[in-house]
Amino acid sequence: MIHFLNLIRWKNLLMIALVQILIKYALLLPFYESHGVITTLSPLAFFLLVIATVCIAAGGYVINDIYDVEADKINKPSKVIINTHISEKIALRLFIILNVIGVGIGFYLSNGIGKSGFFVIFFIASALLYMYSSFLKQILLVGNVIVSLVVALSILLVGVFELLPVINDSNREIQIFFFRLILDYAIFAFIINFIRELVKDIEDIDGDYKAGMQTLPIVLGRERANKIVFVLSLIPLFAVVYYVVDNLFKQQLLVGYFLVLVIAPLIYVTIKLFSVEHKSHYKHISLILKLVMLTGMLSMTLYSYVLN
Numbered sequence: 409m410i411h412f413l414n415l416i417r418w419k420n421l422l423m424i425a426l427v428q429i430l431i432k433y434a435l436l437l438p439f440y441e442s443h444g445v446i447t448t449l450s451p452l453a454f455f456l457l458v459i460a461t462v463c464i465a466a467g468g469y470v471i472n473d474i475y476d477v478e479a480d481k482i483n484k485p486s487k488v489i490i491n492t493h494i495s496e497k498i499a500l501r502l503f504i505i506l507n508v509i510g511v512g513i514g515f516y517l518s519n520g521i522g523k524s525g526f527f528v529i530f531f532i533a534s535a536l537l538y539m540y541s542s543f544l545k546q547i548l549l550v551g552n553v554i555v556s557l558v559v560a561l562s563i564l565l566v567g568v569f570e571l572l573p574v575i576n577d578s579n580r581e582i583q584i585f586f587f588r589l590i591l592d593y594a595i596f597a598f599i600i601n602f603i604r605e606l607v608k609d610i611e612d613i614d615g616d617y618k619a620g621m622q623t624l625p626i627v628l629g630r631e632r633a634n635k636i637v638f639v640l641s642l643i644p645l646f647a648v649v650y651y652v653v654d655n656l657f658k659q660q661l662l663v664g665y666f667l668v669l670v671i672a673p674l675i676y677v678t679i680k681l682f683s684v685e686h687k688s689h690y691k692h693i694s695l696i697l698k699l700v701m702l703t704g705m706l707s708m709t710l711y712s713y714v715l716n
Contacts, residue, residue: 670703
């Protein structure tokens with residue numbers, strides 16, 4: 409069981425579910441009475457949305473491990489699961505089952521709210537994750553962008569299903585306001601994940617080279633790639649500072665939260681990227697970026713204190 413849980417990256421799946429739950433129950437529902445925010449999905453339907461998202465993400469992790477066996481034998485030999493603890497045949501069946509469940513639930517939900525076209529989102533996400541693992545990740549930067557887009561999509565998905573179907577003339581302004589707020593979080597997740605993907609590419613350069621990948625550090629070299637990632641790390645730092653100053657300056661609670669738990673770690677990451685010397689440093693930077701993603705998403709819990 410532990411090998412199965414590690415294969416589907418259960419910790420990452422929990423984070424995906426947590427973020428979606430935060431959007432509905434911390435960012436949207438508290439403003440039903442005070443601001444008139446209307447949501448579409450019942451608790452059961454929302455639970456199914458989370459399950460669908462988690463299944464498609466889990467399937468993505470499985471197919472990625474199937475295609476990454478050779479590279480992982482070099483990059484992280486102690487963590488190879490495919491053909492060590494779980495056969496490739498079983499893993500492939502698991503990938504198919506997870507995607508059938510995820511896309512199937514997506515089809516059911518889309519039709520249930522009268523927006524059958526929304527089903528395409530689940531199908532595209534599933535297809536992108538397969539194409540990413542099979543060949544897109546070998547193309548310079550394309551794979552990094554694709555996986556980051558899917559991460560952002562898992563956040564935006566809640567806004568699409570909860571807010572857009574019930575927009576009318578009387579509530580359009582407030583529904584769009586909260587949809588844009590969710591979009592801001594999705595953009596933040598995209599940028600942080602994109603930088604983290606590049607950091608992981610630098611860390612995994614040896615195995616990726618043997619596997620024939622065309623990642624940024626392989627094409628440009630580790631030092632040049634590191635300089636590019638350093639510059640890119642300034643983007644979320646300045647973007648968050650600007651966002652806090654422009655939108656939250658009068659909200660001391662939110663300002664303090666972002667300063668300590670988002671901006672400070674981002675400054676730390678930038679400093680570490682400037683002075684990085686060993687491969688192990690990239691793993692540490694990747695972990696900090698993952699924590700920044702989490703603390704950034706947890707800030708949703710504070711809006712009910714400052715907007716009411």
